[in-house]
Amino acid sequence: MDTQADTIPLAQADERISRYDWPLLATDLDSHGCAMLQNLLTADDCDRIAGLYDTPQHFRSHVVMARHGFGKGEYRYFSYPLPSLLDDLRTALYPRLAPVANAWNERMGITARYPGSHETFLKLCHDAGQVKPTPLLLRYIAGDFNCLHQDLYGDLAFPLQVAILLSRPGEDFSGGEFVLTEQRPRMQSRVEVVPFSQGDAVIFAVHNRPVKGTKGNYRVNLRHGVSRIRSGQRHTVGIIFHDAK
Template sequence: MEATVKMPEHMPRISAENRVAGYDWTAIGAELDSYGCAVLEGLLLGDECAEIARLYPYEEHFRSHVVMARHGFGKGEYRYFRYPLPDLIGGLRSALYPRLSVVANAWNARMGIDQHYPAAHADYLDLCRGAGQTRPTPLLLQYQPGDFNCLHQDLYGDLAFPIQVAVLLSEPGRDFTGGEFVLTEQRPRMQSRAEVVPLRRGDAVAFAVHNRPVQGTKGNYRVNLRHGVSRVRSGHRHTVGIIFHDAR
């Protein structure tokens, strides 16, 4: 059963901290432990989704523009936000991180990784800067018919926070068809497992970036994960990605 909480569409604007606090983080952590992903229903309201998606054509909000086909990443395009981030995205990045850092630290302990994530996102960004990672990584993705995102991992330097969040800004069945979020997991000496995550407009999915621990008969072992988006069959799809480490 997925760990989800529905925020009503008529909900007044509230702070990122308060809306993030409204989820059952014990259940979300259990979902991440079991499947490598968990859904946060209704993280953004419809008008907030539209507000973010409308930013895409305006270059002043972004530091770079990537056309996926030029790099073999798939088809479609995305833009990385520049600092300062839009208030809503920056607020969610700061509010989500402390909740997810609890899971991330537990994962590292289980995998025998000697790295502890600080409780505050600002402190983690200080570590990124010390490692030469100073460029913001939250991004806005845009797909049209025939576009897709190949399976990949968002690693931008020596430091990589092990969980990230993607928020769907378009409504499936109305704004687009196809374009499902896909997560694959490769366990040692086993075939890959695929997880297709159904989302509605405003829903977010938190998911493992690279590795996560799995309990085996001889203790914990690491599995390798990749994520992507299946082919969009009609319409247009926008997503905002919230990545917690910065890039070189």
């Protein structure tokens, strides 16, 4: 696929990912259910990816959120082959996150384990009939928002995903905070607001994560969303590691 995003030096994806302190990020994920990758993309990267939104040939579907009760705003799912930067980031991020996912499943008493490479995991998805790519590009304008939700598309779902802010808070838009909530058994829900800058990424739990209590580990249920855009326009790209039916 010949896209604007393919003009980025794509061989740098793994180098970019490897510069982060992954043991510290794993600790953040265990403690908070999310972790930040600051400056994952450059401003030029962000502008090129956001610029793909109005070229429908790069996407397999277009969702207007209000039609489905998801909130207000819209997004497009990329088609295969993905723009190379997103494909390479997806491939490079996965093996750093699979050990966290496997440790979480062990603590929660879930038997499923995730293979070490994304290629192998995608083959499992495809063998299960989940063949549609899930990375997506979202666009919000003033008044738009995204209701709290979970991105689960089939029986095989990787428990972590990544969102990258492509727009500049305070310049391109105002409002539009990324919000995570945790529902703990017999407790009030906990809210986390992620402080994004352009090019920053957040890794976060898709569905459940383990929390250590006085009697061992228990599961908490997570949802994520975006608060109301007060002004301007906001683009985000989401990297989901499992494919959909």
